[in-house]
Amino acid sequence: MRFIDLERYLASKQFRLLPLYILLALGLLSAGANYWYLRDHAHNMARYYAEGIVRLINDARLWNAEHGGVYVPVSESTPPNPYLQIPHRDLVTLDGLELTMINPSYMTREIAEITRRQAGLVMHLTSARPINPGNRADEWEQQALVNLEQGRGSKLELVAVPEGMVFRYMSPLYIQPACLPCHQAYGYEEGDLRGGVSLVFPAAPHLAMVSSQINWMLFGHAIALVLIGSVTLSLLNRLQRQWQARQRLIDEQESTIAQRTQTLSSQMERYYTIINTAAEGYWEIDDQQRTAMVNEALCAMLEYDHEELMSRSPLDFVAGKNREILREQLQEREISRIRAFNITLKTKSGRDLHTRFHATSIFNEKHHFTGSFAFITDITELLEIRESAAAYALKLERSNKELEDFARVVSHDLQEPLRTMVSLGDRLLAKHAAGLDEKGRDYLSRMQDSASRMRQLIEDLRSYSREAHRKNQVMALVDLNEVLREVIADLEQRIGEQKARIEIDRLPTINADRSQLHRLFLNLVGNALKFQAEGNRPWVRVKLTKIDRKHVEIQVSDNGIGFEEKYLDRIFRPFQRLHGRGQYQGTGMGLAICKKIVENHHGEISARSTPGEGTNFSLTLPL
Structure with missing residues (x-):
């Protein structure tokens, strides 16, 4: 949506009505979902009721089958079962009382008659192959039996009948060992599906249990919709007012940005003026080695006009060995940010121009190399006056x-x-x-x-x-133990946050610049704490490995992420980073400063590392 359309929308009535429509739709969806949940709850209660009845019936049938049936007096309600063809079905006692055997099926039908009269529960034994025609399945039961034969389990369904809504339930009956004496003759084996127990019972009592909950749920949703709608409308009105205030603020900001842009442009013009008026030559080239900018001093040095230098490569102004040296330096631009080297250029008149280049590489915000620039000093006169070393140095x-x-x-x-x-x-x-x-x-x-x-x-x-250019070092006897204590105090908060373990040997006293050594160990220990895998507890060891009359060797080891040793030639260079800024903060200058400090003390620094196991920095300093 375009900005002007969004602004028009926020000012319109739809801005308030659309969220209310969405809220109403969500309320209706929630009420519908809760309604069907409660209806499903009523079905579950009906299922639990039916399963309990069937469980009792099955237990009674099992008891009857395990006892081989039971005998009851013959009466009008319990005549002999014509479908039970077994010996001793009918007996007469010594006192002349006629008895007939009641098997599990007969007993179930008798119980069904009692429950129908007293509880309104209709229970029916049925089968796809009934022995008793009275057990023949109706249309609903036939479909339920098909489901049982297909392994779909018991079936519960809410059905409308002339008397009202009823639940119909069908549970399977399987042949058990106690059933075989009667049913084996009909080809049944243990575990076969014999049929099912069908229940029909009124749905009203079960539905009535959740009807009040449905009413309260609908009432609660209605109240919630009214309250939330009121709050939403109030918030939308407030948001509309804030939007209008924000628009005013944006207008003010745009005015401020325009002013700052003008100021920045003025400052850039000032920088260009400084460059053009500098005594040193200024030479800027792009990533394809083409000249992008030069100042007047460089034009004067090379005796070319500004237009004659633009888009040309610096290699066009060198010859012989100097061409190879310059080509090598140009190839180093993407690796080393800052470089200084001497080169002899050819002027337009063919004269040799001895120069000193102070070159810096340029990278964009994505760390992609885009070019470089150099300040160029004419050192021809200094090289020609070889006998005057003092003048040259000055x-x-x-x-x-x-x-x-x-x-x-x-x-x-x-x-x-x-x-x-x-x-x-x-x-x-x-x-x-x-x-x-x-x-x-x-x-x-x-x-x-x-x-x-x-x-x-x-x-x-x-x-x-x-x-790099320090000359007046304050050299004095420095107790390295005191320096390390100060460093640990400076890093105390980070050490506590990371629960780092620091181990420091007893160290000697050497002749050095105290402030520089403090910076040296602060950078090394700080890097050991910073370059750690997530969740790892840092361990840093400062160890005295060697000492003689002239030198001391100290190792600073850690259990950090380490690095591949093929990058050893890079880590001590300025602005060199082995990891992205998103992983670890820093500018890539720490180890370069450490190297300069060690070199200022006429010492050496080196490193050994294994990825994932840590890094070991070795320092050699004079006593």
Whole structure:
């Protein structure tokens, strides 16, 4: 449905009537379902009643059969059974009393006559092959007997008769061992279906038991429909008012977004101005190695116009070994985010231009590689003055300082709009969340998450830059035991939440920068807690494995998810992640910072790992 149609619908009467129609339909369906449930309950009660009667009849028949029949005096109501052809059917006592045998069938017919007179219960023995013509089945009983022969079990049915509604029930009769003396002569064997016991009894008493429940159920549904309908109508009216208020809020937001877009465009123009006025050359290429953007400084270096450089590959401006070096660096763009290398370019006049590239790869929000850019420093003069190493070092240091200043300025300028976005998002979420629909809140949440990740990425990049270019280290004797205690205190909450087990050996005192070592062990222990399988209790061991007069070797082991060792060359590079952000948070800078800290101390760091079994980081540091 288009937005304008939705707005028209929310303003119309159908907005309130359609939910009421749906509610009425649901109420009718519920009442119908409950009605049929109660009717089925009445049928079940009738079945239990019929099954109880049949059970008593069968027990009495079994007792009679097991005793070989019983003798009763011959009377008008109990004459000899002409269909019972057995010896000793009739007897005369010594005092002249005539007796006749009552078999199970005869006894059942006598009981049926009593129940018909006293309880209105009609009971009839019937069979597909009756011996007694009086046991011949009627049309309903014939169908019930067919069902029994097909193995469908007993049958209960509500039937209309001239006297009213009655239940008809048919239960099977099977040949039992006690029945064989009489029925074996007719070809029956144990377990054969002999026929059935048919019951007919009034339905009114059973239906009356649930009629009051049906009335109360219908009354309850009617009351519920009225109450729920009233509440629903009230809520719909309130929702309509909220929608109108939300529309006003959206209009205000669109105005604010337009203003922020204009501000962002102005800031982008500012960044372009900074790039174009920078002393270093700026060269941006796409994923196909085609030039997408250059600044004036690079044009001046290569002696080409801006149009002459666009869409050309950097490989067009190198020759010999430099071409192979540059081709290798271009192939590394998708693997390593940040690279620095020296290359000699050819200017338009054929002059050699010795440069230093500081290259950065660009990835989109789906982590797909889209291109790269590089700040290029002309180091021709420095290479030509080989005899003046001090001058060369000074100029290179100045160039790096300018790049650091530029990165710091860009980082500051990038974080300012991010802070504004997060602040506005927090205010919008706190004050207007109720006015946003689910999609609006989702967009707002995703915007805040993206801004937070960008801010963390900038902060990690600055941390890495600081460690990579740190010169004034505060070297002093550092007790590693105190450093580890501080690290464990910093991670105390996470350790408690994960119920982690931490084991730390007694460690020595070394000459180092205390703050850097704190960051080193904080990253390693923090990674050990983070990269864990769901439900696994973390275990971290900091072990002293070797110490001599010059060096100390320390291992940090865990029982985490581990990784395949073919990725060892990647894990210490900046922005390298082996897992998606949806699995584990982070920017991929932690181990790169650890490596820089160890290198600042003239040490070494390596790792061994097995997927699913954990990781072991080995540190070698000078004493």
